[in-house]
Amino acid sequence: MNADNDMTFDGSQRKRIRFYWVLLSIIGCLIVVIAGMGQRKAVQPFKKVVYATNGVINKHWFCTHVKLPVGQNLLSIDLSDLQQQILQYSQIESVTLVREFPNTLRVSINERKPFARMVVIQKKKRAWGCVAEDGSVFLPIQQGSEVLKQCILLVDIPKTILKQQRIVGFAGIVQAIRCLQQVPELFLSVKSISLKHFDPYLARRWQTIELRMAGNWILVFPIDRPEEALNKTQMLLKSIAPEQWRTVRRVNMSLTAPTIEFSSFAKPK
Numbered sequence: 001m002n003a004d005n006d007m008t009f010d011g012s013q014r015k016r017i018r019f020y021w022v023l024l025s026i027i028g029c030l031i032v033v034i035a036g037m038g039q040r041k042a043v044q045p046f047k048k049v050v051y052a053t054n055g056v057i058n059k060h061w062f063c064t065h066v067k068l069p070v071g072q073n074l075l076s077i078d079l080s081d082l083q084q085q086i087l088q089y090s091q092i093e094s095v096t097l098v099r100e101f102p103n104t105l106r107v108s109i110n111e112r113k114p115f116a117r118m119v120v121i122q123k124k125k126r127a128w129g130c131v132a133e134d135g136s137v138f139l140p141i142q143q144g145s146e147v148l149k150q151c152i153l154l155v156d157i158p159k160t161i162l163k164q165q166r167i168v169g170f171a172g173i174v175q176a177i178r179c180l181q182q183v184p185e186l187f188l189s190v191k192s193i194s195l196k197h198f199d200p201y202l203a204r205r206w207q208t209i210e211l212r213m214a215g216n217w218i219l220v221f222p223i224d225r226p227e228e229a230l231n232k233t234q235m236l237l238k239s240i241a242p243e244q245w246r247t248v249r250r251v252n253m254s255l256t257a258p259t260i261e262f263s264s265f266a267k268p269k
Contacts, residue, residue, distance in 0.1 A: 044103040046074045055111030056142045057091065062107070065089070074099055090138035090165065091130075112138050115174065116193075117151040135170030137162070152177060155212075156196035169200025172223040173209060179226035180211075183234065189214045198223075208254045215245065220252040229253050236260070 047070055051059040066086055069077050079097045086095045086109075096108040112132040120129035122139065128148055130140050140148070161168045173193075180187045194210040207223040222229050233253050240248060240260065250261040 043074050043101055045071045046077060046103055046105055047071065048104040050100070050104055050106045051109075052107070053109035053111060055091075055109070055113065056147075057109060057111060058142065061142060062109070068105075074101065074103055074105070077105070089141055090136070091141045093132075093136075112136055114140065114147065114151050116154050116177075117148050118154040118157060131167060131170065133170075133174050135167040137165045137167065152190065153192040154195060155192045156194040158195065158198075161195065161198065161200055167195075169198070169207070172200070172204065172207060173198070176209060176221060176223050176226045179230050180221070183230065186234070186237075194218075206254075215248075217248045218250045220250065220254050222254040232258060 046068075049059070049063060049068065051062060066082075069082070077099070079099075083095055083097060086092055086107075091112055092109055093112045094110040096106075096110075098106040098108075100106050112130070114130035115133045116131040118129050118131060118137070119126050120137070120139070121127075128140065129137050130148070130151065131137055131154065157167065167173075173195075177187075177193070180190070190211045191214055192212045194212060196210065198207060198209055200207065205222070205224040208220050209223065211219040211221055213219055219233070221233070233251070236251065236253070236258055244262070247262040248260060249263050250259075252259045252261075
């Protein structure tokens, strides 16, 4: 008898618990729906930008050059279209757009940093272009002249190594330049780097760059094992007598046995 009563009590308890769970679920759904309706009512026309960048492009330039849909309902803004509009400026590598209710758009810009500079043709006119460490070529938006002057100048760039606004094999060039920067007295004498004979499609041990140095001589520097080449370069340059420097025209460190070429006569002072 007691056992039957216990079984009946347990069954009733289960039904009661199930009832409360269903009731709580319904209440929870109603809360979510009401909250969603309240949020939609709280959405206002877009009118505020919270802007951040890891580079030099300031908020004023951004708001002036990018067509922001000010006044449009924040939820109806097509973030994909806006993102594509922003990325047409090649200095901007990526952008993150986030809606912040009720009326704010948060913009986070990731910029390409100039590592080297080169001359580009823009609207039939010569202009400065920048090269990022990944080889991407971009037109600078807000780069001061002093910043550009600090970037090494690249010249004689063959069209064959420019693919989709990117210099093929540029990582090796960056590695060589980083190595040369370890010897400031040598690197500061570099006026420009010629890529005329740089061929990224060759085996790495045959890839070279030509450094045009102050004093009108050329240093042919290998991409492969730049640290070893730098040590040999320093030793070789120290072996040149001061009175011979006026006649040095070319130092080739890419050969198994490095060579020095002298002019047949010294230039007058």
